[in-house]
Amino acid sequence: MNDKKPSVRAISSVAVFAAVIFGFTVLNRVLTPPVISQSERRPLATMPPISAEGIASAKFMDGFENFAADSFAFRDGFRTIRAAVTLGAFAQSDKDGLYIGDSGAGKFQKLDEKSARNVGRKIAAVADTLGGLNVYYTFVPDKSVYAGRYMPGFDPETAERILAEELPDSRYIDITGALSGGDFYRTDLHWSQPRIGGVVGCLAGAMGFEFAPMGAPVTAGTFSGVYSGQIALPLAPDVMEYIPMTDGVTVEYINENTLAWEPGEAYDTAAFGGRDPYDLFLSGSKPLVRIDNPAAPTDRELYLFRDSFGSSLAPLLAGSYRRVTLIDLRYVDSRVLPELMTFAPGSDALFIYSSQILNSDSALLVTDTR
């Protein structure tokens, strides 16, 4: 160093720079990084194993950089800073597609037309195997459709057109008008079960089933939905409510190991406290679920091909059908369905998928062999 006495500004600048650079490096080594990001609901990258092959191929370096970003000290705090700068200081309308609007937080994603067309083809392939059934289909518009301002996101009209082209022999039920932004949770992508009476009414009108008025909702508790963690800004939690089932209604799940039907619950309050509170409804992701209602006004059955939105919808339909069977093609291959169940002729089949599924056709385990 030179002998000239440095200025206070220089010393303080060096001190600040060193404190930040060295301080966080030390903290990153000292603090034990979490394995899972609760706010983002995803596993965090771990330190990659060191090997000569990994170094020569640079896989170790790539893995380390992911680990360094994921394990950074006070990561959630830094994510909040980024969100505040992006949505606050820069006043951007969204951060990586995530926005905060009148109906809370959401994420706009454009419709992947190629994927939507493939989903249509997959639905058609399954529908072809449902001879003698009345086949209906619909999709749940993304929450951003109701954001109340223009966003380059999901386009329900294009989705409807594409599906109609691929499903000429099935009947489309438009539920877009039966929903509003307020029907979705403010911090989550899902709809709130007590708010979808309009959707059920819409389905009832099109499919010709009786729909009794819903009972009073019961509160499961408060929760912060997936967008709350993704947007990384403090949002008031949502209240999750559900409509209790009438007495005598039973729920069964198929055991994925034994392939035997086992009793379950329509509202799994234990699952509500788990990683995804929406698992309250029919315990979340299950390949096959059936809800039996001996007191139903009809002997008709409904086969509901669905994703997570269907989990909260099905209990509301159980009052109108003798049996509602939920089939989640993300977890059961359509080719093995005939081995697991039989479809009663004259019954109804409803395919209902969210915009997320329309944009990720590979999620559906359907092989179009037509």
Added chain:
Amino acid sequence: MYYFLPVALILYYAAPAPNGGTKWRNLALLAVSFVFYAWGEPVYSLLMAAEIAVLWALGLLIERFRGTPWSKAFLVLSLAVGLGALMYFKYANFFAVNVSALFGADFNLRKLALPIGISFYTFQTLSYSIDLYRGKARVQRNILIFAAYVTLFPQLIAGPIVRYTDVAESLGRRGHSAEQFASGAARFSVGLAKKALLSNTLGQLSSLTRAVSERSALSAWVYAVAYGLHLYFDFSGYSDMAIGLGRMFGFEFLENFNYPYTARSVTDFWRRWHISLSSWFRDYVYFPLGGNRVAPWRHVVNILVVWTLTGFWHGADWQFLFWGLYFGVLLVAEKYFLAKPLARAPAFVGYIYALLAVLVSWVIFDAPSGPEAFAQAGRMFGIGVRSAVDAESLYYLRSYAAPLIVGIIGATPLPKRVFARLSERFGALQPVLIAAALVVCTAFLVDGSFNPFIYFRF
């Protein structure tokens, strides 16, 4: 930044420096620089090491046989080694594909990954060999110092192109001070903020507007402006970081940018953009070709050759050749026709002309193909669009209005002037801004998707 840089600084400043000597510190710098390069290019680091050894040895031979034809032969050999490696890794596939297409042959050449920074460090080593032959540089007899120069990590992979003569003295003896380190830290923080906050954000905007479903004139303009700013803050941000890191390690690199978007002509723009590259081509290609001290037709040829090569330096693809030629034609036009009218015209005419010319050039530069380059440039002027404005681009324009305005203002000298004035009154401003920049940039790096510097691919 949080693992490599602290270790590099500790190793460097812990290395003994008896009587101000730089031997051990150069060694520390070489070690960390090599690790830095090997981190991104584990295999090609061996290529770089081999090139360094060969070019260093050829440098000794150029000096040893000075005054004889052998000296020139060894210069030619060193140029062949440096340019040969560059040609093989960067251009061989381009030539194979085009020769195959031209003659219907089938040169089945395996496409090679481009070693990071090869265009930069090749030009650095060439400057050493040429300057040594010309007697402008003294031979470096210590291979470790030569290797430290070539691998100097702050500017190794994306410039500025530091000539050996610019740092030769510092490699032998250099001072370190808190003032210099603080200045480097401030400059590094500015560069980081340019990259992490502005370049990446505006890069998002350019990507979004390039992919809109309904192409309009608005989408073309927003894309062009966003991409131009994205490129500027990306590259000048890296140069700022390199200059800042250089100061932290006792070096003073030359400036690489001087507010290029305030240029009043294309000639002026290239005096302000990537200065180390344009001056390299000027000194090592343009002047040896005769520069402007030749017949007009030869002068025009010289300009076109230099700018075609400048384009080709940026990438082995036709659109880069066309991009370079585009600037060559504009520069010829300015030299022979436009210089006087531009000088007489009001200043704003020059600004608008230069900005327009440069924005169109970036559209060519970023285009995935030649036809797409023309199509995108045409959209800017209403050719091939269905409407002047589309809702999607309008949304993006509104959403990104603040970063765009910050970017436009940030591309002028205004922020620097304001900071200088405020800094005089408030001494604590610099450390506060350094802390704020580091923390906010860290937030963007931790939460953002990985965005490598654009110039890494050159």
